[in-house]
Amino acid sequence: MILINENYLKLSSSYLFADIARRVQKIQSDNPDRDIIKLGIGDVTLPLPSVCIEALHRAVDELSDAATFRGYGPEQGYGFLREKIAAHDFQARGADVFADEIFISDGAKCDTGNIQELFSTSIRVALPDPVYPVYVDTNVMAGRTGSFSNGRYQGLVYLDSLPENDFIPDLPREQVDLIYLCYPNNPTGAGISKKELQKWVDYALHHKALILFDAAYEAFIRDPEMPHSIFEIPGAREIAVEFRSFSKTAGFTGTRCAYTVVPKDCKAYDRKGDKTSVQELWNRRHSTKFNGVSYPVQRAAEAVYTEEGQAQVRNNIDYYLNNAGIILKEMQNLGFVCSGGENSPYIWVQSGSDSWSLFDELLNKAGVVCTPGTGFGSCGEGFIRLSAFNSLENIQEAMQRIKGALS
Numbered sequence: 001m002i003l004i005n006e007n008y009l010k011l012s013s014s015y016l017f018a019d020i021a022r023r024v025q026k027i028q029s030d031n032p033d034r035d036i037i038k039l040g041i042g043d044v045t046l047p048l049p050s051v052c053i054e055a056l057h058r059a060v061d062e063l064s065d066a067a068t069f070r071g072y073g074p075e076q077g078y079g080f081l082r083e084k085i086a087a088h089d090f091q092a093r094g095a096d097v098f099a100d101e102i103f104i105s106d107g108a109k110c111d112t113g114n115i116q117e118l119f120s121t122s123i124r125v126a127l128p129d130p131v132y133p134v135y136v137d138t139n140v141m142a143g144r145t146g147s148f149s150n151g152r153y154q155g156l157v158y159l160d161s162l163p164e165n166d167f168i169p170d171l172p173r174e175q176v177d178l179i180y181l182c183y184p185n186n187p188t189g190a191g192i193s194k195k196e197l198q199k200w201v202d203y204a205l206h207h208k209a210l211i212l213f214d215a216a217y218e219a220f221i222r223d224p225e226m227p228h229s230i231f232e233i234p235g236a237r238e239i240a241v242e243f244r245s246f247s248k249t250a251g252f253t254g255t256r257c258a259y260t261v262v263p264k265d266c267k268a269y270d271r272k273g274d275k276t277s278v279q280e281l282w283n284r285r286h287s288t289k290f291n292g293v294s295y296p297v298q299r300a301a302e303a304v305y306t307e308e309g310q311a312q313v314r315n316n317i318d319y320y321l322n323n324a325g326i327i328l329k330e331m332q333n334l335g336f337v338c339s340g341g342e343n344s345p346y347i348w349v350q351s352g353s354d355s356w357s358l359f360d361e362l363l364n365k366a367g368v369v370c371t372p373g374t375g376f377g378s379c380g381e382g383f384i385r386l387s388a389f390n391s392l393e394n395i396q397e398a399m400q401r402i403k404g405a406l407s
Helices: 006-010 016-030 050-062 079-093 108-118 133-142 194-207 278-289 295-305 307-333 355-366 392-406
Strands: 102-105 125-129 157-160 178-182 210-214 240-245 258-261 267-269 275-277 338-340 346-350 383-387
Touching: 006 133, 016 355, 050 295, 050 307, 079 102, 079 258, 079 295, 102 108, 102 278, 108 133, 108 210, 108 240, 108 258, 108 278, 125 133, 178 194, 194 210, 267 278, 275 278, 295 307, 307 338, 307 346, 307 392, 355 383, 355 392
Parallel strands: 125 157, 125 178, 178 210, 210 240
Antiparallel strands: 102 258, 240 258, 267 275, 338 346, 346 383
């Protein structure tokens, strides 16, 4: 008799974005002529930068010639891309990260979900609340939690992220082993200073814990006081792994390319207390379960680091940040308390009612899709998330509809 992994049965409900899609589909089925503006899922709308398209074409042409054809590439990624990432994204900011510490992958979502496989199911896991659902669900699937009760899983340590603490939670009051952090934050849009991030690094060093730092939205940072990487913080190489993505940075949501940084100094421990290299474990896992990102896609990602690529990427991000500024201003004018929208593509709006009620009101009355905050955790109740990933025209139209529906 084939048995299932019963930890999957603990999952509280279907995936948040699948729930949203079902509600939107029903509205569209009932009103086939109605135009729906989606400010929910954080998918980009601008095309790939032209310099990336040109690099993609050149690489595809290489594959048509036996002299330049490439088959399987290195699972960790091609050196030409890893070297560019190390030099531009880290060393240029004074962070000691090297090419052989970078692992190219097909998405930060995959890596943040997969890396927990390296660690014992008995570890104590701490997560912010609200939080990106993948962090929670993959630990549930692995068996690190008890049952779901009153909006939370038993066995996890939830770190409340609230307006009172500027959505930067307090350090854990109890011993934890694995800590998830995401800044600029999804979903709250909040940023973190170097001073605040140093506190987390110091905690992890003292308690021999590990920080999983999701920096997928670092390219949206415009505040010079905010770190783009946890490796700008002294001591972080010993206790942190960082996740980055080309999805929001350069529009690779459909092309798929990301990377994870695992420093050689980063250690975990076996039952005897002996140190083990996290990088060696991740390399083994990565090599065993992943065949690498395609050569043309990695060449396209490499083009991001050219002078033209940097200018084109910044223009795209500025476009989305302008959208975010419009949403932030209009929602504040309607009397809502908001965070984000300045160093982040997300605006976190205090709804004044339960999250799904405002979601349904905006969908039914305005034809605008948002993301209900409760889908990100119990501290997300009473909030919605609006995304700046859309055209300027749609953003302006959506805000006019929202004003009409809520006024």
